[in-house]
Amino acid sequence: MKRKRTENAYLAGHQRSWVWGRHAVMEILEAQRWQMRELYLAGELSESDRAAAAEKGLGLGAAVSEVDYERIRALCGAADHQGYLARMGPFPYDSLDALLERKSEAPLYVLLDGLRDPHNFGAILRSAAALGADAVIAGGEGQAPVNNHVVRASAGALNRIPLARADAMAPVLERLREQGVWCVAALPRADLPVWDCDFKQPVAILMGNEAQGLPDDLVARCDAGITIPQLSSLDSLNVAAAAAVVLYEVERQRSGRR
Numbered sequence: 001m002k003r004k005r006t007e008n009a010y011l012a013g014h015q016r017s018w019v020w021g022r023h024a025v026m027e028i029l030e031a032q033r034w035q036m037r038e039l040y041l042a043g044e045l046s047e048s049d050r051a052a053a054a055e056k057g058l059g060l061g062a063a064v065s066e067v068d069y070e071r072i073r074a075l076c077g078a079a080d081h082q083g084y085l086a087r088m089g090p091f092p093y094d095s096l097d098a099l100l101e102r103k104s105e106a107p108l109y110v111l112l113d114g115l116r117d118p119h120n121f122g123a124i125l126r127s128a129a130a131l132g133a134d135a136v137i138a139g140g141e142g143q144a145p146v147n148n149h150v151v152r153a154s155a156g157a158l159n160r161i162p163l164a165r166a167d168a169m170a171p172v173l174e175r176l177r178e179q180g181v182w183c184v185a186a187l188p189r190a191d192l193p194v195w196d197c198d199f200k201q202p203v204a205i206l207m208g209n210e211a212q213g214l215p216d217d218l219v220a221r222c223d224a225g226i227t228i229p230q231l232s233s234l235d236s237l238n239v240a241a242a243a244a245v246v247l248y249e250v251e252r253q254r255s256g257r258r
Contacts, residue, residue, distance in 0.1 A: 017088050020072070020081035024151045028086065029056035031159035035089035036062040042069050042083030053084065062086070076148075091146040093165040096172060099135045100179060107134040107181065108250055109204040110243065113169045113218060114140035117210055122153025123240035124207070129157035131247040132254070139166030142209065169206070173221045176204050183222045185214055186246055190225035197226055199250040207239050 017037075019025055028034055039057035041050045043066050054064045072085045099109075110128045115121050121144045128136050143165075144150065151158055166172045173183050181202040184192075206222060208214035219225060228237060228245050237245065251257075 018076045018085060019088055019148050019151050020076045020078055020085045021148075021152060022082040022084045023156070024148070025084040025086050026053065027156040027159050028088075028151070029053060029060065032056070032059060033159060034060075034092055036060040036086050037089055038062055038087040039064045040067050040072050040075065040085040041065070042067065042072055042081075044069055045083045057086075091163075094135065094162045096137065096164050096166065096175060099137070099162055099164055100175070103179070103202075104134055106200060106254070107202050108132060108199075108247075109134060109176065109181065110136045110247070111169060111172060111183075111204055111206040112136065112138040112140075112143065113206060113214060114142045114209040114212075115207070115239065116142050116144055118144045118147055118149035119153045120210060120238065120240040122150040122155075122158070124243045125150070125154040125161060125163070126157040127240070127244040127247050129154075129161040131244075131251045133161065133247065135162040135164060137164045137166055137169075137172055139172065140169050140209075169218055170221060173204070173206070173218065177221075177223070182224075185219045185222040185225045186242060187214065187219070187225045187227050190227040192224050192226045193229050194226050194246055194249050197224075197249070199253045203250065205243070205246055205250075207243055210239055 019028060028036065036057055039053065039062040041053055041064065050066065057064045069083060072081045072083065073079055076085050110124065110133050112121065112124065115138065125136055146158065176183055181204050183204045183206065184197065185206045206214065206218065228242060230237070
């Protein structure tokens with residue numbers, strides 16, 4: 001009998017605090033931002049690689065152990081660990097207050113409401129970091145937590161862009177609008193095409209979850225609804241692709257490119 005997967009069961013319970021893979025673990029070690037409780041390094045790695053990772057792991061307060069590849073696989077339940085495995089503490093989310101205190105002259109925020117897929121979450125973090133967003137604020141019912149899939153899909157961006165967590169998005173929108181930030185809801189259909197927006201002003205882009213999109217009450221709290229005109233009648237862009245398109249348009253306008 002096939003076991004039914006719950007909404008956030010992208011990882012088994014024992015895996016949610018683990019991060020594995022050379023790039024993912026080394027990015028965390030280099031950033032020295034996220035508490036690491038344990039670091040497991042395969043004895044099959046070169047001595048120089050083990051020493052470099054161990055030194056940085058100790059800097060994060062991790063207990064460092066040398067084990068074999070099979071032990072790491074048994075701990076994380078995955079074969080693609082490349083000899084690196086870390087057990088992490090709680091992710092150090094920024095607070096909304098802290099983000100607003102250090103905002104730039106024309107801040108760009110990406111708001112994610114109830115994004116369930118960690119791969120989409122990580123991909124949006126990657127686009128946000130690459131295209132100049134000041135911060136990502138994630139929250140709402142069903143929002144995916146930071147886990148191994150988010151870390152790896154972000155390709156290191158998780159360690160390079162401020163990320164805040166909110167219980168609900170309505171108060172966030174209220175605070176941002178009080179601060180003079182233009183809040184827009186990205187929708188499959190709306191009257192305002194993305195290229196007709198004025199993105200040179202302070203702006204927050206609200207993206208909904210993969211299945212239901214944005215609830216009406218959040219759309220009503222935004223200053224405008226924006227859309228990406230498409231040649232197909234299908235909603236052919238997923239949330240991560242749509243976020244990348246909107247963020248590129250913001251960067252294009254702000255950089256003066258044509």
